[in-house]
Amino acid sequence: MGAEGKKRLMPKSALLIRKYQKTIRVGFAGLIMVLTIMFLMHTPSDKNISVRSGSQIPPTTISRYDTSKEYLMPFTDISQHVIHPVDDGENVRAVMVTLARNSDLWSLVYSIRHVEDRFNNRYHYDWVFFNDEPFTDEFKRVTSALVSGRTKYGLIPKEHWSVPSFIDNDKFDKARKKMGMEDVPYGDSIPYRHMCRYQSGWFSQSPLLDEYEYYWRVDTDIKLYCDFQYDIFKFMKTNKKKYGFILSVSEYPATIPSLWKTITDFTDEYPHHVHKNNLMDFISDDKGETYNMCHFWTNFEIASLDFYRSKTYRDYFNYLDKSGGFFYERWGDAPVHSIAASLFLDKSELHFFDGLGFYHPDFHSCPIEEDIRLQNRCICEPEKDQTWMDYYFCTRKFFQAEGYKMPKDIDKVKN
Template structure:
């Protein structure tokens, strides 16, 4: 008969051999992109708010996303519009998307004035802002867009099938090949919000947003995460907003955060105050305030290795040549360290060291 010791050794050897054959499991720490390059797709989609007139601008953008990233993963793409998409728009865009392209109409209640908004007051506000030369100050449709992107796009029926999304706008460009899955990076590393550009907002568009936010927080202090990123928003302990925000025309994020109680109650509170129409509150500062206050700061991620261009600003990865990143770009230098960028504030709030050559010219 075989000895107990021999049997035990044989069992252990078999287990070790089987473990060797299994793929490596994710550890609890942050994984690097190379560890995420060949896994199955996530529950995620691209999402674009567009008009039929945006067709020319979105075609080049889609082609770039497919060539730089999506031809390897075939993620779906959701298009949303406040009117029906034309046959031409559907035919032209769907033919170059490797995943399934879906087209939805925005419900009227999400692209109209709520009953509690004073339309005359809103019109007077637009007129005053236009006279003052504020960008999009006189635009009614821009305000509907900002409100929709702030509170509703993730609630559209077509978006209910997805947890993660990558927001893409017409006339934007990916500047570098992406050889890993950013969606998987978020999920595996417990990230909820990813960005590439941070900058200052025009205070004239959000004069009361911080005041209203503080009023909300006084009623719901439990929503503020103890390990938040409030230092990115204020340098005087929260008395004043420094206007820093993440540029939301590029977002890779967890839609479940926006669907959660904290953000839902925050958005509804903002919406009742009327600032989307009486002022010109943008979805970028609204998303940024919520992410910085309600999330653990470790859940916010700077996609430094994703080159991105939205006129007139570009994010160019640091030392991209030495790192083997395949990039092209329309500008000589990254926007990250320019005077109007908030990237220094972000690094400071996250206790990160600045790159040694923050003013390097890539040309």
């Protein structure tokens, strides 16, 4: 059938639509534009939004959670000891902090997206990046485009990322090579030692962090499985917490053979730094005679910067640093931070965060309560959760040391 024949069979209304379809498309597009402008003009602004460095366009405003809704909190026994913060639109002085190399960029972008999508796109907290070499323009462009708050880039001072003058280089080389031959994790690595030493003490001294009270350490290769239902920094401040963690594990003994002896020498010399209501029972099974290797995994760490700036912590870090253990052995920042928090803080100032869902190779944390997973839109498999395993993991020991009741569902967890 020809075109004229088809046209005669079409209804009159269809012929009219066909005749004026271009006009209709233009008019419809215009209507959409007008409605979009009207919506934007009537969207309430968020006074806490900051324009990120190098950007002329503020990040998109995303509504915060409904403060009238009562959100479920995991573990009744912990929940009764804390206050759920009111999301009133006021931020605290807090920041995300990442130590990264330029070559880490394309693995780091996933970590940033996880934090932004699950948490920071509602709060627009700043992000500070540190590197022992200058960041490339590409690194700055990509990361500042992903972060909804301001971004800052710091070059680590040479004296904070080099072998100090008080280290015996021959002794260091022999110890490092021996650890490498014994297959101690990162046992022969010099950069890894610099990283551990920097994260243990120097990072908090950076002027880029002077304006902040709290920090969240974000490492490359992390994943967040669940939405955060509240401002985690405000939670810390409201509840007077100074150290927060998700996973706690056991350290490799071969990396820290003299660490506990060095720390007990320090506490003998500075007994006034040890808090009377400390968490010694988390890090020692015999009232401080020996270290049981339990520590908080610092690739998720939310903590008070004032604690790391305190005279107590500075005395502690300087004492450890002068002993040479970061180089002659391979002391990690995780046991260094964890032992300090356990000894120098009131045990009520430490907090176990659950309900968030977290991964860093090769360990998973996934809420064991289904109602929490559904509420927080978690995408993790509870069968993969390792939080409550007896072997190697220390969460149960933390609960015992704090005097908390164990969650009722952990008996179902595989060990």
